[in-house]
Amino acid sequence: MHHAGVTAQVHGAFSDERGHGVAIVDLPSRTLSLTIGHLRAGQSTRLHRHNYETILYITKGQGYTLVEDRKVEWKAGDAVYVPVWAWHRHVNTDARHEAEYVACENTPLLQNLGEIALREEAPSQEGHE
Template identity: 60%
Template sequence: METKEKKFSSKDFHETFARPKFVMPDTLIHKNVENAGVHDQFSTERKHPVFFIDLPSKNVSMTIGGLLPDQMTNKHRHTYETLLYVIEGEGYTEIEDKRVDWKAGDAVYIPSWTWHRHKNLSSTKSAKYIASENAPQLQNLGVALREEEGRDL
């Protein structure tokens, strides 16, 4: 049975209740994420492979980013925060004018609206990271923006 979700406006403020309503989503797991394949448009734009994790979160997204040997992504920025957890490899992320070196096991914070890009330092091995972002939350609020150097500027 499908129920239509109510869209609230300013006149509905009195309907904000102290107890959340539990809703079980249809999907709780996305198995074998990388076998589903790279996200073609996003990977082409960013110039490196990106695998989207398809789960029903309305607040947090998660992707797996790959960097080929010697690869550097385009500079980009967005209104959402990013947490990276490096699974494989060694490289760095430029955040504005600061270089943050990383290797497998490290986590990196990228503040909102900062220009940044990622670089794999190895000439022979790929690097891989998990990126978590609050993009869906801001998209649902209508305030998510992303700029890509070479596409938007």
């Protein structure tokens, strides 16, 4: 299988729901998902958590991921692990350039075991770094 032009499909309901650009790699994997996340200059994701693991590979830019109370700084070429059910957000610290990352998650595995993949947004972004 092949999915051409993945990043040409960044906008849409999935991106709107997340509050930042996300392109879904649409291949028939039953255990892993792959997405390409985009953060505009200075943008951050909303604080959220989920019951699936995430590994990020940073392809462009610099910033940090806040995982619970730990700040994990990253730049292009770095990888970041986000454990199950940990509150987190990704932040692009560059005021002029976009950041991009590839996110690999085991969401399909949980979905195929009985629709048990869960995600939760924090109730308020005020006061969170």
